[in-house]
Amino acid sequence: MVSLSYRQKRLLSQTITYVVAAVTMIYCLFPIAWIFITSIKPPGAEFSIPIEYIPSKVSLDNYIEIFAEHKFHYYLLNSLVVASAATVLALAIGSLSAYAIARLRFRFKTSSLLTILVVGMMPGIVMILPIFLIVRELGLMNTWLGLIIPHAVFSLPITVWLLASYFAELPFDLEDAAKIDGYTPFSIYRKIIMPLSVPGLFSAGILAFIASWGEFMFALTLTHTIQARTALVLIATLPGAYHLKWGMINAGVILTLIPIIVIVLVFQKWVMRGLTAGAVKY
Amino acid sequence: MVEVRLEKVTKTFGKVIAVDNASLTFEDKKLTTVVGPSGCGKTTLLRLVAGLETPTGGNIYIGDKLVNEVPPWDRNIAMVFQSYALYPHMNVFDNIAFPLKAAKCPKEEIKRRVKQTAELLDIPELLSRRPRELSGGQMQRVAIGRAIVREPEVFLMDEPLSNLDAKLRVYMRAEIKRLQRVLGVTTIYVTHDQAEAMTIGDTLVVMDNGAICCMGGPETVYSKPVDTFVATFIGSPAMNLLEGDFESKNSFFVTESLEYELPRDVVSVTKEKGVSKVILGIRPEDVTVSDSRVPGFIRTEVYMIEPLGRELLLSLKIGTHIIKAIVPPDIRLKIGGDAWMHFDDKKLHMFDSKTKKRVA
Numbered sequence: 121m122v123s124l125s126y127r128q129k130r131l132l133s134q135t136i137t138y139v140v141a142a143v144t145m146i147y148c149l150f151p152i153a154w155i156f157i158t159s160i161k162p163p164g165a166e167f168s169i170p171i172e173y174i175p176s177k178v179s180l181d182n183y184i185e186i187f188a189e190h191k192f193h194y195y196l197l198n199s200l201v202v203a204s205a206a207t208v209l210a211l212a213i214g215s216l217s218a219y220a221i222a223r224l225r226f227r228f229k230t231s232s233l234l235t236i237l238v239v240g241m242m243p244g245i246v247m248i249l250p251i252f253l254i255v256r257e258l259g260l261m262n263t264w265l266g267l268i269i270p271h272a273v274f275s276l277p278i279t280v281w282l283l284a285s286y287f288a289e290l291p292f293d294l295e296d297a298a299k300i301d302g303y304t305p306f307s308i309y310r311k312i313i314m315p316l317s318v319p320g321l322f323s324a325g326i327l328a329f330i331a332s333w334g335e336f337m338f339a340l341t342l343t344h345t346i347q348a349r350t351a352l353v354l355i356a357t358l359p360g361a362y363h364l365k366w367g368m369i370n371a372g373v374i375l376t377l378i379p380i381i382v383i384v385l386v387f388q389k390w391v392m393r394g395l396t397a398g399a400v401k402y
Numbered sequence: 403m404v405e406v407r408l409e410k411v412t413k414t415f416g417k418v419i420a421v422d423n424a425s426l427t428f429e430d431k432k433l434t435t436v437v438g439p440s441g442c443g444k445t446t447l448l449r450l451v452a453g454l455e456t457p458t459g460g461n462i463y464i465g466d467k468l469v470n471e472v473p474p475w476d477r478n479i480a481m482v483f484q485s486y487a488l489y490p491h492m493n494v495f496d497n498i499a500f501p502l503k504a505a506k507c508p509k510e511e512i513k514r515r516v517k518q519t520a521e522l523l524d525i526p527e528l529l530s531r532r533p534r535e536l537s538g539g540q541m542q543r544v545a546i547g548r549a550i551v552r553e554p555e556v557f558l559m560d561e562p563l564s565n566l567d568a569k570l571r572v573y574m575r576a577e578i579k580r581l582q583r584v585l586g587v588t589t590i591y592v593t594h595d596q597a598e599a600m601t602i603g604d605t606l607v608v609m610d611n612g613a614i615c616c617m618g619g620p621e622t623v624y625s626k627p628v629d630t631f632v633a634t635f636i637g638s639p640a641m642n643l644l645e646g647d648f649e650s651k652n653s654f655f656v657t658e659s660l661e662y663e664l665p666r667d668v669v670s671v672t673k674e675k676g677v678s679k680v681i682l683g684i685r686p687e688d689v690t691v692s693d694s695r696v697p698g699f700i701r702t703e704v705y706m707i708e709p710l711g712r713e714l715l716l717s718l719k720i721g722t723h724i725i726k727a728i729v730p731p732d733i734r735l736k737i738g739g740d741a742w743m744h745f746d747d748k749k750l751h752m753f754d755s756k757t758k759k760r761v762a
Contacts, residue, residue: 293487296454299474300481300558301548302504315491 206271214279222287240277275328286320404465411460435603480549659721683751699742
């Protein structure tokens with residue numbers, strides 16, 4: 121056995137750390153890189169052999185085609201509207217109920233929290249038929265609202281849990297002080313609780329947005345046409361019976377990914393905080 | 403300005419009785435301190451007056467108005483919290499202005515009053531800072547500023563000094579007393595620190611187990627404690643208590659290891675009340691100690707000597723009793739040696755052993 125000096129040991133452990141990190145990165149990023157590379161190849165070149173890891177010819181034809189042929193911007197708009205509205209709705213309802221759970225003393229508090237958790241863990245497929253029927257009866261099939269409401273509902277459990285743990289960390293004294301300073305509970309909620317919870321709201325909101333943006337099954341079931349169908353669902357329906365336009369599909373995937381990447385990069389600070397909410401005091 | 407009156411107020415949390423049938427009046431324009439060990443219900447009492455808790459029974463009046471059902475935001479009171487409870491997302495100006503904004507004060511007036519308050523508290527240079535950029539003492543001042551800016555009818559202070567270091571605490575103590583004099587607002591001040599309660603209060607209320615033990619001027623509470631709890635709680639080091647028998651024949655106080663001849667006035671009162679089992683109380687500063695034999699003094703063993711700087715705290719042992727005494731530092735004693743002690747006859751306290759109430 122070769123005995124290593126402290127320095128060598130440290131070097132070795134650092135090397136191992138970097139190797140593991142690199143392997144993980146490649147594992148995660150390779151599919152996305154591959155999709156991107158395929159999307160910028162000229163149409164037809166995606167199947168060329170030998171495989172070109174670095175395309176010899178770069179073309180934006182796939183991107184142009186998906187906008188021209190399928191009016192992809194409308195689908196992106198649908199996704200954006202549905203995800204934003206579902207997020208706002210989930211935050212509005214979720215923050216109020218989280219505040220109640222964090223602050224009020226009432227019977228069945230634990231059981232209601234657990235119920236919320238159980239509902240949140242229920243697989244969507246279980247609920248798809250009843251929700252399909254409800255949305256149809258309400259006449260909301262193939263509308264934004266028909267998708268916004270279920271998406272908001274699915275984001276509620278995580279929103280409530282996250283915000284409840286966030287609110288629980290805010291000191292009671294602040295609310296008592298504001299009451300004595302002459303404010304009613306609802307204005308305290310607006311002037312004290314909301315401003316102090318901005319990071320928590322952001323992190324819950326981002327999670328809700330991503331969940332809605334990436335949701336497939338309900339979007340597929342509840343929307344049919346360009347009026348309400350989301351970008352993700354369109355991409356899934358692109359393969360036709362007689363042709364498979366890989367390049368265009370991949371261009372759509374990249375376009376769908378961009379908003380999410382931008383959001384996460386801009387708000388990553390809050391996402392990280394949201395994930396560790398309740399773990400430490402700050 | 404107004405007085406605050408409590409009539410048979412009770413507050414329970416489940417089975418716990420936090421405040422038990424409390425009746426008292428906080429006098430107009432006076433600073434009343436409420437003191438007691440932690441968990442005695444003093445903070446709950448304050449929160450009841452603030453309206454943050456509703457009484458389970460009894461009535462609370464602010465001035466002539468029954469306020470049981472009045473929410474805190476309609477009571478025109480101000481409170482300083484132990485944690486200061488400054489709003490972290492607002493700067494000092496907005497913190498102080500917050501109650502004025504609730505009252506829909508015009509902007510110009512808010513500016514003027516906040517400035518005036520900041521000057522009174524000597525913090526005008528801090529107005530644009532955030533609470534997290536302030537020291538404890540500065541936060542304390544801002545919290546007081548937020549309370550006084552609205553000119554409330556009643557001030558409530560919940561252990562406002564307990565988060566400050568010792569030196570600053572003594573300074574702020576005087577400062578609060580001064581402010582209260584200047585503003586002349588009825589003030590209720592809660593603390594667990596009996597020294598703070600004594601020095602700051604015009605009136606002292608002692609609480610234990612949710613009940614009001616006594617109320618009065620600090621000197622009266624100190625010199626004539628109503629029962630053994632008040633006797634030991636107020637004053638530091640605590641009063642010495644010796645349990646024993648009162649022998650009316652020869653006017654002696656007798657325990658297993660001590661016999662002490664009682665002065666005539668104590669004897670006559672005790673006789674009148676017909677009590678035989680008694681507790682004798684004497685404050686450490688009322689025990690005279692000599693390092694040499696003096697006629698009439700009792701011989702004891704020096705058990706412990708603790709220098710306090712200006713004086714010495716002695717623990718003297720007689721049989722099973724340990725008696726604390728405060729003496730000048732020039733006395734020549736050593737641990738294990740002999741000391742002679744005598745109680746100041748005018749400062750003796752006599753309590754009934756059964757009821758723990760004061761006899762004489």
